[in-house]
Amino acid sequence: MNEQADHLPRVPTPRSDGSTKRAFRLACSVVPPLVLVSLLVGSGWFWILDLLISGYWLLWFVSVAVLLALCIPRRRLVPVLSLLVVIGCIWPTIASRSLWIPADIGAAGTGDVSVLVFNSDMGNKARGRVLPFVLDQHTDVAVILEPVWDFYASVTKFHEVDGLYPSWLERTTEQGNARILVLSRWPMTRFEEEPLANIDGLVCRVHRPAEAGGEFVVIATHPHSPRDPQRWAYGNESLRRIADRINQLVAEGYRVVLGADLNAPPGSIRDRILRRSAGAVRSKPLLGRWGTFPASWSVGRIAIDDLWCPPGTRVRSWRTVHGPGSDHRAVRAVISLTDTTIEPADR
Numbered sequence: 001m002n003e004q005a006d007h008l009p010r011v012p013t014p015r016s017d018g019s020t021k022r023a024f025r026l027a028c029s030v031v032p033p034l035v036l037v038s039l040l041v042g043s044g045w046f047w048i049l050d051l052l053i054s055g056y057w058l059l060w061f062v063s064v065a066v067l068l069a070l071c072i073p074r075r076r077l078v079p080v081l082s083l084l085v086v087i088g089c090i091w092p093t094i095a096s097r098s099l100w101i102p103a104d105i106g107a108a109g110t111g112d113v114s115v116l117v118f119n120s121d122m123g124n125k126a127r128g129r130v131l132p133f134v135l136d137q138h139t140d141v142a143v144i145l146e147p148v149w150d151f152y153a154s155v156t157k158f159h160e161v162d163g164l165y166p167s168w169l170e171r172t173t174e175q176g177n178a179r180i181l182v183l184s185r186w187p188m189t190r191f192e193e194e195p196l197a198n199i200d201g202l203v204c205r206v207h208r209p210a211e212a213g214g215e216f217v218v219i220a221t222h223p224h225s226p227r228d229p230q231r232w233a234y235g236n237e238s239l240r241r242i243a244d245r246i247n248q249l250v251a252e253g254y255r256v257v258l259g260a261d262l263n264a265p266p267g268s269i270r271d272r273i274l275r276r277s278a279g280a281v282r283s284k285p286l287l288g289r290w291g292t293f294p295a296s297w298s299v300g301r302i303a304i305d306d307l308w309c310p311p312g313t314r315v316r317s318w319r320t321v322h323g324p325g326s327d328h329r330a331v332r333a334v335i336s337l338t339d340t341t342i343e344p345a346d347r
Contacts, residue, residue, distance in 0.1 A: 029070055029078045032063035033085035040089050044269045047232040054302050056267045060090055093267040094286055095275070101285040103319040111213035111338035112316060114139040117259040117305055118323055118330035119222070119292075122178060124148045126325025133324050134183075135164055137332055141206065142183040143220045143259035145305075155181060171202035171220065180220045182259075186212075196245045200238045201260075203245065216255040216337045219246065223270065225263040235263065239270050243277035250278075250310050255337045258308040261328065265291070265302045280308040283315040283333050292320055292329040307333050 036059065043050035063086050070079035116139040120130050127148035134142055134151070142165065144151065154160040155168055165183035169190065173179055180202050182188070187207040196203050201221030208215055221242055223235030242258070249256050258280055264270040266282065274280040284291065284303045291303030301320075305328055309315060314336040320329040 025070055025076075026078065028066050029076070029082045032059070032066065033082045033089070035059065036063065036086055036089040040092070040267070043267075044272075047226050047229045050232065050264070050269050051226060053267045054265045056093070056265065058300075060086065092272060092275075096279075096281045098285045098315060100287045101283075101315055101318045103289070103317060105317040105334055109336070110211075111336050112334055113141060113208075113213070113216070113257075113337050114332070114334045115218075115257065115259060115307055116142040116321075116330055116332050117145070117261075117307060118142070119145040119261045119305055119326060119328040120148050120151060120323065121326040121328060122146045122148060124325035127151065129324035131160060133330075135161065137321065137330075138164070139332065140185050141218055141259075142181075143218065144181040144183070145220070145222045145261050146178040147181045152179065152181065155183065169202060169204050171198055174199045176224070178222060180222060182218055182220050184218075188218075195248075196241060200241050213338050214255075216257065217249050219256065219258045219260075221258065221260045221262075223260075223263060236269055236273065239273045240277065243274055243280070246274075246278040246280060246310055250312075255313055256310050257313060257335060257337065260308065261305045263304055265304055274308050278310055280310045283307040283309060283318050283331070283335070285318060289319060292331060293327065295322060295327050295329045301329065305329070305331055307331060307335065309335060313337060 039049050039053055039056065043053055064083070067079050067083040067086060070076060071083060116134065116137045118134065124130065127150045130148055130151040131154045134144065156170070161168070161183060165185060167186065167188040168181060168183045169188050171180040177199055182202060182204045184204070184206055188204045189207065191203060191205055194203055201219055204218045204220070206216050206218055219242060221238070223238045224231040226232035226235060246256050246258065258274070262270045271282065282303065284306050290299060290301040292305040293302050307315070315333055316336055317334040319332055321332050323330045
């Protein structure tokens with residue numbers, strides 16, 4: 001019986017031609033780069049694409065992992081080219097940024113300035129704890145966005161911060177923009193005939209003693225959140241005016257730092273406006289820590305609050321701090337701000 005079976009003609013088993021697998025591999029190789037390019041290029045003219053960049057880091061991670069998996073077994077040309085495209089999309093976001101920065105450093109050297117940037121959230125239910133939190137950070141400068149009323153009154157009416165911050169300046173509300181307070185342990189003044197409008201931001205000239213490193217400028221801003229096309233476009237234009245002002249101040253010999261809640265993550269059009277137009281790079285390192293929003297998330301927080309530093313300013317430490325009641329974490333950083341060759345008397 002078995003011998004007869006051996007002599008029976010064998011019917012070929014249907015075999016797949018591999019077209020389904022090839023199509024799947026091709027889709028995995030081509031679709032991620034197309035999505036990334038559309039986000040990167042389209043975010044400058046379409047607000048929805050700019051909002052989607054908030055999840056950029058996750059898309060990059062998945063895309064790179066998939067493309068590497070397709071490249072390694074066989075040296076396929078399409079996945080390799082696609083991987084290069086993905087790297088090209090990532091580059092504008094990581095350009096000039098530090099790979100890693102210590103969360104804390106020891107005693108600050110000459111020229112070092114510690115800065116706190118905190119969106120305290122106008123709807124903060126723990127508003128009575130904002131003042132102790134800010135004072136506990138013991139920074140040289142504090143940029144407080146959306147200061148809650150209790151904190152605002154403590155600074156402007158009751159002078160409860162004068163022991164640590166004897167000088168403060170305010171951006172008043174205008175056309176839907178919230179207040180901003182900048183506090184400093186050194187005297188601060190506004191520039192006469194300041195070209196940057198109040199609605200765009202607050203420009204503070206900090207009169208730090210020469211032996212401590214000399215004068216510098218703090219700019220604080222909080223452009224509209226991109227909830228609709230009009231708010232998105234208006235915030236972008238405001239950032240362009242701020243970039244122009246940064247360039248002007250740097251040309252005059254000032255060291256400048258920008259403390260802001262851009263309502264936009266790394267890679268967004270607002271982030272790129274500052275980098276391309278003013279060479280201002282965000283302080284947050286690429287590795288080691290998450291961003292500031294939402295504060296309740298232990299991982300995956302988006303870096304929308306930060307310090308942006310033009311060329312010549314070096315970030316020495318960076319970390320986030322969980323502030324009371326706010327949906328934003330605060331940024332606490334130490335930056336190196338040494339004076340320029342232009343003497344204050346010549347300015």
